[in-house]
Amino acid sequence: MDSFRSASSIAFQAEDYHEACNLAFDGLNGFAIGTGRTHSSMSVHDARDGEDLLRALRDEVVAAIGKRNLVDVRSPDEFTGRLLAPAHLPQEQAQRPGHIPTARNVPWSKAANEDGTFRSDDELRSLYQEEAGLDFGRDTIAYCRIGERSAHTWFVLHELLGLPNVKNYDGSWTEYGSLVGVPIELGEAR
């Protein structure tokens, strides 16, 4: 199972929404399971080969620079190039630091409350549109280091907020930061 299929399965396990949703995101251990909310039914989605409506590959990502929303959901320290990986992992990596030009940095964890539940629709729209400056009229590609954290953001944008064309960049920074001949930005978003 590659990282995208794994990640999309994780995302779809949270397929009931907002008020009732307790997010169990075992792949990241980022948030504990929420408490005190009604727990609704869960389902598991097994991604099939060829689901390219959901998965972006590198050529599509390079072509999207300056044209589509690119959402980098890593921590600000990974986005700016201070870290190459989440800090629970060794920082010895092959790739260069930084982010894809024109990407906005919205850490995946900002979509959730402290108790692990998703934030409200209004809060999520404000987060992505007003704070980060995403144009909801454009198509969107989310990425992180290997596509797990960005599967969470894909779920938020596509399933919770209903944006029609959202893809997860499967190779994410592990691939992009290792490519020769592609542009990379360091520092804050421009």
Place this chain on the structure above:
Amino acid sequence: MSATPVPDGCGAPAGGVSVSAATGTQAVVEGRVTREGVPVGTGYARLLGTGDEFVAEVPLGDDGGFRFFAAPGSWTLRVLAPNGLRAERPVQADHGQVTTVEVAL
């Protein structure tokens, strides 16, 4: 310390990744969480970076241990344990150094 090798995915193993998986150039932040002298083996250690933003989280090991691989500079360590126990410590990390933080809740 009950750390384990580098996992395949993005998540952290309990106690953190073993130092043998890294090199001597890492800026390691590690330590143990105790309460009244007893290791706290249930809970999480978080590292917060620029703007107190979430950077990484490690489930505590059986011995209360955690380990991060940071970059040189200032960080904040936050510990979350059952019954609402929390602690925060400022941490300074540097390349080739192991910064040890003992947290007594």
